[in-house]
Amino acid sequence: MSDTHNRLQKLKQFYTTNRRLPTYTEMLDLFDFASRNAVFKLIHKWIEEGILEKMGNRLAPTEQFFALPVLGFIQAGTPTIHGDYYSEESISLDQYLVPNPGFTFLLRVSGDSMINAGIHEGDLVILDNKRTAKPGDIVAALVDNEWTLKYFNRANGKTYLTAANPAYAPIHPKENLAIGGVVVKVIKEYY
Amino acid sequence: MSDTHNRLQKLKQFYTTNRRLPTYTEMLDLFDFASRNAVFKLIHKWIEEGILEKMGNRLAPTEQFFALPVLGFIQAGTPTIHGDYYSEESISLDQYLVPNPGFTFLLRVSGDSMINAGIHEGDLVILDNKRTAKPGDIVAALVDNEWTLKYFNRANGKTYLTAANPAYAPIHPKENLAIGGVVVKVIKEYY
DNA sequence: TATACTGGTAAACAGTTGTTCACCACGGTA
DNA sequence: TACCGTGGTGAACAACTGTTTACCAGTATA
Numbered sequence: 545m546s547d548t549h550n551r552l553q554k555l556k557q558f559y560t561t562n563r564r565l566p567t568y569t570e571m572l573d574l575f576d577f578a579s580r581n582a583v584f585k586l587i588h589k590w591i592e593e594g595i596l597e598k599m600g601n602r603l604a605p606t607e608q609f610f611a612l613p614v615l616g617f618i619q620a621g622t623p624t625i626h627g628d629y630y631s632e633e634s635i636s637l638d639q640y641l642v643p644n645p646g647f648t649f650l651l652r653v654s655g656d657s658m659i660n661a662g663i664h665e666g667d668l669v670i671l672d673n674k675r676t677a678k679p680g681d682i683v684a685a686l687v688d689n690e691w692t693l694k695y696f697n698r699a700n701g702k703t704y705l706t707a708a709n710p711a712y713a714p715i716h717p718k719e720n721l722a723i724g725g726v727v728v729k730v731i732k733e734y735y
Numbered sequence: 736m737s738d739t740h741n742r743l744q745k746l747k748q749f750y751t752t753n754r755r756l757p758t759y760t761e762m763l764d765l766f767d768f769a770s771r772n773a774v775f776k777l778i779h780k781w782i783e784e785g786i787l788e789k790m791g792n793r794l795a796p797t798e799q800f801f802a803l804p805v806l807g808f809i810q811a812g813t814p815t816i817h818g819d820y821y822s823e824e825s826i827s828l829d830q831y832l833v834p835n836p837g838f839t840f841l842l843r844v845s846g847d848s849m850i851n852a853g854i855h856e857g858d859l860v861i862l863d864n865k866r867t868a869k870p871g872d873i874v875a876a877l878v879d880n881e882w883t884l885k886y887f888n889r890a891n892g893k894t895y896l897t898a899a900n901p902a903y904a905p906i907h908p909k910e911n912l913a914i915g916g917v918v919v920k921v922i923k924e925y926y
Numbered sequence: 927t928a929t930a931c932t933g934g935t936a937a938a939c940a941g942t943t944g945t946t947c948a949c950c951a952c953g954g955t956a
Numbered sequence: 957t958a959c960c961g962t963g964g965t966g967a968a969c970a971a972c973t974g975t976t977t978a979c980c981a982g983t984a985t986a
Contacts, residue, residue, distance in 0.1 A: 560836050564795035579965045604755040613840045638829045645751050650805040730923040770935045
């Protein structure tokens with residue numbers, strides 16, 4: 545494990561506990577340096593690598609900074625994860641899950657009307673109410689004064705809702721159909 | 736919509752585009768203030784509300800800053816979301832999903848062996864390799880030189896794996912059973 | 927009417943910041 | 957041997973930071 549990698553690990557650790565990047569002076573202790581210039585040069589290297597970026601002289605992490613390794617596919621028959629854990633792709637979860645902050649909210653699911661779409665009781669649904677619903681989307685809709693999670697459909701200029709469970713009949717709203725948000729992602733908790 | 740709320744919105748927007756909090760001077764423009772003291776007082780208020788925090792004189796967002804509103808349950812028969820969108824609970828997604836940064840990685844699922852556990856092809860699995868597997872956990876395991884996603888079980892001191900799909904037989908490893916990580920969350924993408 | 931609070935301006939302050947410059951020890955390479 | 961790149965020290969600098977203090981207009985309250 546190289547020194548630089550080790551220090552980046554420490555920087556990330558600092559960030560996740562403090563939700564901010566440390567000052568150069570704070571990095572002195574963090575990296576065991578005696579001169580702030582040593583920090584300056586290290587930071588410069590990380591900026592060139594695209595891990596950090598600077599606006600004026602204010603330091604900020606880049607998307608790459610938060611990226612989690614996507615190790616590959618699993619259970620495909622042939623093993624795709626190797627012992628040395630190389631990553632082909634990487635994803636920054638926060639930005640990936642919440643593309644429109646301020647217009648995103650969560651709902652916890654109860655009921656089984658969307659079970660065939662993989663949405664079960666207790667799941668956490670991420671909704672975006674900036675997006676306009678398109679046919680095929682799963683939406684949180686207010687039908688006849690009741691909120692439900694259903695597929696959004698359109699036929700003959702009229703919109704209607706269907707469940708992903710044969711036990712539930714399609715809903716053709718009599719009056720208004722208010723869309724609370726479009727389902728963007730669903731989080732299932734196993735721990 | 737109050738002024739303060741509006742400004743917090745702008746602050747959050749700045750954060751998500753720049754991945755850092757703005758300087759007081761930058762907030763002058765952001766909030767349309769003429770005096771940095773106006774900023775100072777506003778920040779002070781937010782600190783008291785627990786939205787921001789200060790270490791020394793370095794500003795940082797708190798967990799509350801990132802919190803997304805959990806509006807309630809949906810599809811429970813009775814409507815629980817109101818027109819004024821009040822939130823009972825709120826969750827900070829990043830910290831919620833990645834409790835052990837540096838020990839967390841992602842896998843994209845292929846195959847249908849865990850379909851009854853709600854894990855489908857194409858889903859993104861969040862794994863934690865710091866956690867030790869307990870019976871009942873879903874794990875990424877290396878069995879006989881092949882990686883699979885299965886339930887972790889134990890009987891008579893021996894560990895074995897089972898699928899969440901009756902089409903697959905339980906796996907009793909002959910030699911070693913290496914656990915790559917425990918499934919913490921699963922993300923399903925609908926958009 | 928007088929009072930107090932809220933939300934803002936304006937100017938001045940000390941401390942710290944990120945940066946720069948000069949210098950050095952070490953290791954590899956020609 | 958001489959040379960150069962790397963990775964670090966140490967000191968000095970200007971700029972900017974967050975903070976403080978004093979002041980003010982408008983609004984609500986007693």
